[in-house]
Amino acid sequence: xxxxxxxxxxxxxxxxxxxxxxxxxxxxxxxxxxxxxxxxxxxxxxxxxxxxxxxxxxxxxxxxxxxxxxxxxxxxxxxxxxxxxxxxxxxxxxxxxxxxxxxxxxxxxxxxxxxxxxxxxxxxxxxxxxxxxxxxxxxxxxxxxxxxxxxxxxxxxxxxxxxxxxxxxxxxxxxxxxxxxxxxxxxxxxxxxxxxxxxxxxxxxxxxxxxxxxxxxxxxxxxxxxxxxxxxxxxxxxxxxxxxxxxxxxxxxxxxxxxxxxxxxxxxxxxxxxxxxxxxxxxxxxxxxxxxxxxxxxxxxxxxxxxxxxxxxxxxxx
Amino acid sequence: xxxxxxxxxxxxxxxxxxxxxxxxxxxxxxxxxxxxxxxxxxxxxxxxxxxxxxxxxxxxxxxxxxxxxxxxxxxxxxxxxxxxxxxxxxxxxxxxxxxxxxxxxxxxxxxxxxxxxxxxxxxxxxxxxxxxxxxxxxxxxxxxxxxxxxxxxxxxxxxxxxxxxxxxxxxxxxxxxxxxxxxxxxxxxxxxxxxxxxxxxxxxxxxxxxxxxxxxxxxxxxxxxxxxxxxxxxxxxxxxxxxxxxxxxxxxxxxxxxxxxxxxxxxxxxxxxxxxxxxxxxxxxxxxxxxxxxxxxxxxxxxxxxxxxxxxxxxxxxxxxxxxxxxxxxxxxxxxxxxxxxxxxxxxxxxxxxxxxxxxxxxxxxxxxxxxxxxxxxxxxxxxxxxxxxxxxxxxxxxxxxxxxxxxxxxxxxxxxxxxxxxxxxxxxxxxxxxxx
Numbered sequence: 001x002x003x004x005x006x007x008x009x010x011x012x013x014x015x016x017x018x019x020x021x022x023x024x025x026x027x028x029x030x031x032x033x034x035x036x037x038x039x040x041x042x043x044x045x046x047x048x049x050x051x052x053x054x055x056x057x058x059x060x061x062x063x064x065x066x067x068x069x070x071x072x073x074x075x076x077x078x079x080x081x082x083x084x085x086x087x088x089x090x091x092x093x094x095x096x097x098x099x100x101x102x103x104x105x106x107x108x109x110x111x112x113x114x115x116x117x118x119x120x121x122x123x124x125x126x127x128x129x130x131x132x133x134x135x136x137x138x139x140x141x142x143x144x145x146x147x148x149x150x151x152x153x154x155x156x157x158x159x160x161x162x163x164x165x166x167x168x169x170x171x172x173x174x175x176x177x178x179x180x181x182x183x184x185x186x187x188x189x190x191x192x193x194x195x196x197x198x199x200x201x202x203x204x205x206x207x208x209x210x211x212x213x214x215x216x217x218x219x220x221x222x223x224x225x226x227x228x229x230x231x232x233x234x235x236x237x238x239x240x241x242x243x244x245x246x247x248x249x250x251x252x253x254x255x256x257x258x259x260x261x262x263x264x265x266x267x268x269x270x271x272x273x274x275x276x277x278x279x280x281x282x283x284x285x286x287x288x289x290x291x292x293x294x295x296x297x298x299x300x301x302x303x304x305x306x307x308x309x310x311x312x313x314x315x316x317x318x
Numbered sequence: 319x320x321x322x323x324x325x326x327x328x329x330x331x332x333x334x335x336x337x338x339x340x341x342x343x344x345x346x347x348x349x350x351x352x353x354x355x356x357x358x359x360x361x362x363x364x365x366x367x368x369x370x371x372x373x374x375x376x377x378x379x380x381x382x383x384x385x386x387x388x389x390x391x392x393x394x395x396x397x398x399x400x401x402x403x404x405x406x407x408x409x410x411x412x413x414x415x416x417x418x419x420x421x422x423x424x425x426x427x428x429x430x431x432x433x434x435x436x437x438x439x440x441x442x443x444x445x446x447x448x449x450x451x452x453x454x455x456x457x458x459x460x461x462x463x464x465x466x467x468x469x470x471x472x473x474x475x476x477x478x479x480x481x482x483x484x485x486x487x488x489x490x491x492x493x494x495x496x497x498x499x500x501x502x503x504x505x506x507x508x509x510x511x512x513x514x515x516x517x518x519x520x521x522x523x524x525x526x527x528x529x530x531x532x533x534x535x536x537x538x539x540x541x542x543x544x545x546x547x548x549x550x551x552x553x554x555x556x557x558x559x560x561x562x563x564x565x566x567x568x569x570x571x572x573x574x575x576x577x578x579x580x581x582x583x584x585x586x587x588x589x590x591x592x593x594x595x596x597x598x599x600x601x602x603x604x605x606x607x608x609x610x611x612x613x614x615x616x617x618x619x620x621x622x623x624x625x626x627x628x629x630x631x632x633x634x635x636x637x638x639x640x641x642x643x644x645x646x647x648x649x650x651x652x653x654x655x656x657x658x659x660x661x662x663x664x665x666x667x668x669x670x671x672x673x674x675x676x677x678x679x680x681x682x683x684x685x686x687x688x689x690x691x692x693x694x695x696x697x698x699x700x701x702x703x704x705x706x707x708x709x710x711x712x713x714x715x716x717x718x719x720x721x722x723x724x725x726x727x728x729x730x731x732x733x734x735x736x737x738x739x740x741x742x743x744x745x746x747x748x749x750x751x752x753x754x755x
Binding site for chain 1: 328487642717
């Protein structure tokens with residue numbers, strides 16, 4: 001339409017100004033927002049945390065570059081998306097998982113979860129969760145061996161969700177909030193995750209509807225059950241603070257690529273994650289259900305987008 | 319306004335830096351000089367047919383192009399001189415259109431304009447004078463004004479909206495006109511309110527121009543309701559403006575008159591008054607010359623004045639600092655290859671942008687962040703439309719209501735992957751058109 005030949009000035013289609021925000025900056029923002037959780041992980045699990053995160057991040061970056069080369073794409077890590085995936089993989093693994101297994105999780109996340117779908121923006125499932133799902137299948141023992149945070153003797157210990165589910169032991173909410181509990185590296189401190197989430201909101205790097213809907217539906221359903229029988233069901237705040245819900249709702253349901261683009265779709269998506277999480281935790285075979293609930297909603301994402309396509313301004317076509 | 323009263327606005331939209339550098343610059347005259355190139359098609363509808371020949375001498379206000387049918391508009395010489403060429407010239411929109419080149423004699427002689435008392439004129443006579451003066455929508459669409467003011471019998475028009483929003487960054491021509499010639503705008507507004515027999519007249523303006531709003535409010539003595547709208551792009555889009563002011567939604571693929579509304583831009587209303595009351599045809603308009611142009615400001619420029627004449631009179635462009643020359647504003651304006659294209663009836667600004675604002679952008683893959691969805695004032699899914707057009711699935715593009723796009727460019731503006739979304743959507747629109755033929 002426009003050609004720049006024989007032209008003194010550059011010809012281009014409007015608009016001629018841009019907000020100036022780039023994908024790489026958004027991804028860098030997400031990585032920055034994970035730093036409080038990284039810091040909390042290192043505080044509670046010390047060197048284990050450092051080694052684990054280094055492994056998952058390096059494995060993620062390396063496999064991204066390698067796959068880009070193999071698939072004939074331009075080798076380019078500057079969009080920071082592999083960095084975010086690497087960080088997330090590390091943060092959702094048990095702190096003492098053998099490093100080779102953790103690295104494999106990252107490789108699986110990038111290779112199967114992202115690059116084989118076509119790379120950035122094309123994947124259906126959250127890559128970090130694909131990596132974790134692989135490890136749950138391949139190394140079930142590693143993935144259910146939990147250590148208490150540093151300061152305790154390094155003995156294995158049940159997660160608060162497992163303790164509540166199988167032993168009927170409730171962990172105090174204050175410990176859940178601060179993170180002084182056993183669990184995956186980055187999921188223990190709700191406080192650290194919330195701080196990062198507020199940063200994402202303030203910067204406009206994340207859609208507020210999805211976490212809102214996820215929080216509300218999780219609290220709503222668990223409150224309902226708890227109201228029916230407080231002795232059989234955990235209280236809503238426990239569901240909110242325990243396990244991987246915080247990190248999942250704030251950092252993984254909001255992964256742009258694997259969540260709906262429509263506004264009403266984002267409400268449905270978030271609500272689905274909250275509800276399925278409670279359903280799995282309460283009636284499923286596992287004490288934790290965040291990973292499966294997000295992956296399941298990821299699978300529904302194309303359908304949600306399709307059925308929530310909004311009527312244009314001025315109503316639908318008559 | 320109370321904190322509890324939410325100002326009317328629309329869903330979506332963006333807040334680009336407004337860069338209204340020329341806000342305080344009074345409108346100054348640019349003397350016609352050198353040559354004028356006056357396109358015979360400066361409006362939507364049939365191009366005017368030349369009624370002069372090469373070698374003829376013409377005066378300002380003399381008709382040089384005759385309207386062809388009802389949906390058409392005549393064209394007048396904007397100064398005096400000799401017609402030296404009738405042929406194809408580049409229009410700011412990018413097309414080659416037939417035009418009249420006039421070498422000016424420097425005397426700026428004018429024909430005698432026939433004044434009239436609008437109170438004595440019938441509606442038909444008023445509409446004839448509006449068409450005769452070559453008045454078209456000066457806000458950008460360039461739709462012949464007399465057509466817009468002649469709604470079909472079955473349409474019951476009850477509301478007139480004057481669009482003074484001027485939501486494009488950089489542009490201040492409508493603002494200055496409102497500030498400096500409020501009486502003419504009010505009289506023109508009252509005139510067409512009578513023609514349309516409406517009960518309600520709104521003047522919509524963004525709340526970053528309170529002094530212009532006050533000019534109208536204090537003088538209009540209640541006949542016009544001035545509403546200050548949140549400063550948000552594209553507040554001046556006809557459909558979002560009507561919704562903000564009246565709460566009514568123009569149907570998709572429909573027109574404002576389908577819901578009883580007619581919208582006119584402030585500059586058009588002023589031109590209507592000049593044309594009906596004084597018999598002065600549309601031969602000049604206010605243009606915001608801005609950006610890297612020396613002496614940026616608001617200038618009264620004769621239609622047909624080429625970019626070079628205007629820029630030279632202002633002191634030229636600083637060497638090497640201009641990468642893009644744009645007819646209009648930065649959101650919806652058209653880039654010009656050089657300074658040869660003329661100011662036309664719909665030219666609200668001439669904007670020169672430096673390298674930093676005009677770099678070629680490399681787009682990266684869409685990450686489906688949905689920011690384009692959040693800002694779309696037409697409530698569309700730009701990312702999905704882009705993907706369907708790119709993959710050639712035009713049927714899907716049609717299902718996604720591609721034709722409802724107003725081309726405001728908000729989606730491209732926010733896209734972190736820097737994908738030219740609106741360009742893809744416009745392509746989709748034209749492919750949908752093609753399939754229908």
